[in-house]
Amino acid sequence: MVTDDYMRSAVDYFEATRARPSLASTLLITTWSRLEFHGADFGWGEPVMSGPVTLPEKEVILFLAHGKERKSINVLLGLPATAMDAFQELVNEI
Known part of the structure; x- marks a missing residue:
């Protein structure tokens, strides 16, 4: 079990x-959903995706x-090749 003492020991x-x-x-697992990517202006117009x-x-x-309104989320998922078949089966069951 991960306890406070364990985490402190790891940090030390x-x-x-x-x-x-x-x-x-x-x-x-990390979220970048609060980063203001769509606020960046490179002179090419509004970003389509960031x-x-x-x-x-x-x-x-x-x-x-996703998008300037930030009303939806894009999820980028990286898995090892060995896990892809199992992941595909789980998605197909949804």
Whole structure:
């Protein structure tokens, strides 16, 4: 079980060693839905879509606001190839 003491110990370890934690077998879930990508003006007109060119990690779920009104969410999903068939089956059941 992940306790407060466990997390403090992990932080102390990474501060002392400056080691980057392993993200193997870790699914990162993050939201960028409050970032103001559509507020950027590059002189080309209103953006149609915004977000990263590539995902920051192999196994990540990234939530992005869609459009200027921000009334919907785009979900970028990165999965290892070995998980794609299982994911497709789950989506087909919906």
